[in-house]
Amino acid sequence: MQNIAAPAGSHRHPEGHIGNTPLPLPLDRALAHVDRVFGIDRILAQEGKDVVAPYYIQSELGYRRVHSGAGCMHMALCADGRFDRAGYLTQAEEVAHLIAETGARRVLELGSGMGFNSLHLAPQHPEAHFTGIDLLEHHVRKSARKAESMANLAFRQGSFMDLPPDLDGMDLAFAVETLCHASDLDTVARQIAQALAPGGRLLIYDGYRRPDFDTAPEAVRTAARLFEVTTAVSTGFRPIEDWCAALERAGLRVTETRDRTADTIACTRKLHRSALRFFTDWRFRLLRFVLPRHLVLNTVAGLMGPYMIEGATPGTGGMTGALLYGTITAENPR
Numbered sequence: 001m002q003n004i005a006a007p008a009g010s011h012r013h014p015e016g017h018i019g020n021t022p023l024p025l026p027l028d029r030a031l032a033h034v035d036r037v038f039g040i041d042r043i044l045a046q047e048g049k050d051v052v053a054p055y056y057i058q059s060e061l062g063y064r065r066v067h068s069g070a071g072c073m074h075m076a077l078c079a080d081g082r083f084d085r086a087g088y089l090t091q092a093e094e095v096a097h098l099i100a101e102t103g104a105r106r107v108l109e110l111g112s113g114m115g116f117n118s119l120h121l122a123p124q125h126p127e128a129h130f131t132g133i134d135l136l137e138h139h140v141r142k143s144a145r146k147a148e149s150m151a152n153l154a155f156r157q158g159s160f161m162d163l164p165p166d167l168d169g170m171d172l173a174f175a176v177e178t179l180c181h182a183s184d185l186d187t188v189a190r191q192i193a194q195a196l197a198p199g200g201r202l203l204i205y206d207g208y209r210r211p212d213f214d215t216a217p218e219a220v221r222t223a224a225r226l227f228e229v230t231t232a233v234s235t236g237f238r239p240i241e242d243w244c245a246a247l248e249r250a251g252l253r254v255t256e257t258r259d260r261t262a263d264t265i266a267c268t269r270k271l272h273r274s275a276l277r278f279f280t281d282w283r284f285r286l287l288r289f290v291l292p293r294h295l296v297l298n299t300v301a302g303l304m305g306p307y308m309i310e311g312a313t314p315g316t317g318g319m320t321g322a323l324l325y326g327t328i329t330a331e332n333p334r
Contacts, residue, residue: 027219027307027312030223033303034300034303037288043226044229047229051232052181055231055232056232057136058292062295068116071113071114074116075268077260077264078265081266083266083269089120090263091117091205095107096124103171104171105128106129106172107130107171108131108167109173110179111135111175111176112139113143113178119143123150125152126152129152131153131156132155133160133167161182161183161184163191163194172202174205180238186249186250193250193332198332198334199331199333202252203327204243205260206237207233208237208238208239209224209324210239210322210324216311216321219312220311224308230297230301232294240324240326244257247328252332255331258327259324261321264325265306265310272303274302275300308321309324
């Protein structure tokens with residue numbers, strides 16, 4: 001396995017990177033804002049509870065109006081450190097490159113959400129057939145409506161914990177910020193391995209706890225835990241090493257891991273600025289009395305984003321956070 005993920009705490013932002021600009025709000029003040037409005041202990045009391053379905057149902061408005069405006073439900077990856085909406089397409093474009101490289105004809109998206117990625121890919125690759133599978137019926141219904149004119153794209157309701165047998169023989173499977181919700185890594189890994197044809201590829205984008213998570217400063221760990229709970233990853237992100245081990249146990253061969261954390265900084269800072277208005281302007285805080293709870297709690301995730309990956313003092317030169325963003329590439333040996 002080629003592993004080019006940098007060690008925790010070792011990252012340096014390139015000159016001129018937006019990450020070199022300190023945030024105006026220190027972490028202790030950000031945590032104080034969260035405690036005053038929601039109560040940190042009350043939020044963390046939800047750790048371990050399965051809230052994936054209500055979270056995505058209630059948060060749809062936020063993804064459309066604040067996050068991306070196009071139904072995208074993942075981080076924008078911006079390599080130059082400056083936010084660009086095109087960054088929301090980075091993951092799909094990298095999948096497109098893998099399709100072209102491998103000649104994949106059957107492609108499976110795990111946790112397809114509102115269909116953003118597959119709806120972008122299917123018109124580019126008319127020779128391939130795409131299937132998106134998602135846990136929520138209303139996601140599938142809305143995605144399918146958008147795909148009505150695309151003969152090579154179908155969306156189905158289902159879980160990556162129990163994939164339908166007729167999805168076997170996939171040349172490529174990909175998952176963008178969805179496997180973090182898995183309760184059993186080995187079960188998911190076995191399901192993916194069964195779905196892939198011999199020689200089939202797997203590409204995962206997700207958040208992971210750093211290997212030294214438990215020794216990170218308590219305030220940084222609290223920021224990460226708040227982000228996890230308020231994005232429905234209530235059992236916590238797993239270390240990337242745990243995912244690699246589960247995939248290997250399932251018979252897949254992990255070929256590469258990449259640390260992409262630096263590419264998320266521009267997006268997390270954009271979301272931080274949006275969330276900060278909620279905590280500093282009483283007019284925005286009134287929204288918590290009229291909007292669904294999980295939608296409102298997204299403001300906590302937005303506020304905590306830079307601290308969980310950059311550490312207690314973002315913009316001071318290195319990343320000493322508790323979480324990383326990375327990719328895993330694997331294949332089913334022939």
